[in-house]
Amino acid sequence: MRSRVSTASRGAAAAGCLVALLLPTACATAAEDAPAVPELSPTASTGRAEDEEAAALAAYTGMWEAVVTASHDGADRSAELERHAVDGALALMTQALEDAREAGSDISGEPVLDPEVVVESSDSAQVTDCLDDSSWRLSAQSAPAGPRRVDAGLVHDGLAWRVSDLRIWEPGTC
Secondary structure, eight states: OOOOOOHHHHHHHHHHHHHGGGSSSOOOOHHHHOOOOOOOOHHHHHHHHHHHHHHHHHHHHHHHHHHHHHHHHTOSOOHHHHHHBOHHHHHHHHHHHHHHHHTTOOEESOOBOOOEEEEEETTEEEEEEEEEOTTSEETTOOSOOSEEEEEEEEEEOSSOEEEEEEEEEEETOO
């Protein structure tokens, strides 16, 4: 797109050229010699960022949905969980499912999530959540339930966002 220069701007440029006559370089108006600068569409870049945020958030909520479903089924492993979590997060959630199954706990309800995501780069995102697990109860649960902070690190492995690090804080931390 060509830039438009007003008459006043051309006059100012001409005055600047007169002053610069003492210099050995030539002077031209901005409209004549300015290199074409591509316009960035704010909606295009914002749309991409929003898409990445939505995809990272979907990985995080998908992990919790997989854990809830597996916990209701009494499963100690979940192929769906493996689609959304890797590394420490996968190990932590798999261990929690194994512990619940071994304890013979009857799990009902589900946690309430309130996540916020920040995409830090093309392959890294962070989720901060205030998870309320007071409605997601184990029949023999000894640990107190309630709103607790959750910090999750996500990675993009070239195909999809996955939760890689997970820290679940004590009740009352959010």
